[in-house]
Amino acid sequence: VQLVESGGGSVQAGGSLRLSCAASGYTDRSRCMGWFRQVPGKEREGVARLQGDGTTSCADSVKGRFTSSTDNAKKTLYLQMNSLVPEDTAMYYCAAEYCPTLRLKGEYSAWGQGTQVTVS
Numbered sequence: 001v002q003l004v005e006s007g008g009g010s011v012q013a014g015g016s017l018r019l020s021c022a023a024s025g026y027t028d029r030s031r032c033m034g035w036f037r038q039v040p041g042k043e044r045e046g047v048a049r050l051q052g053d054g055t056t057s058c059a060d061s062v063k064g065r066f067t068s069s070t071d072n073a074k075k076t077l078y079l080q081m082n083s084l085v086p087e088d089t090a091m092y093y094c095a096a097e098y099c100p101t102l103r104l105k106g107e108y109s110a111w112g113q114g115t116q117v118t119v120s
Helices: 099-105
Strands: 002-006 009-011 017-024 031-038 045-050 056-058 066-070 076-081 090-098 115-119
Touching: 002 090, 017 031, 017 090, 017 115, 031 076, 031 099, 045 066, 045 076, 056 066, 090 099
Parallel strands: 009 115
Antiparallel strands: 002 017, 017 076, 031 045, 031 090, 045 056, 066 076, 090 115
């Protein structure tokens, strides 16, 4: 399983970015995915997730500004980030796991390399 994030960069406060996470290697559509972000010295924070039924949701901390979506084949997960603020600066990671395994273990096993988002 491979996850490749893209779309990060530097943007001024109030701007927008769209992150993409392309997944490959899965042979089953029962795949759950998520977006996380982490700032050095702080705990990793869940930002958005894709559930096995194809529905997406965002954390309360970013609701109203961020939206998550996926293509029909659930091979790419997107994170549209609007009205960015400096506090959104972080490394953003994509994660994936088969949904039954995620429900059982409570953690993702596949992670991307991360994409940096910097808001000034």
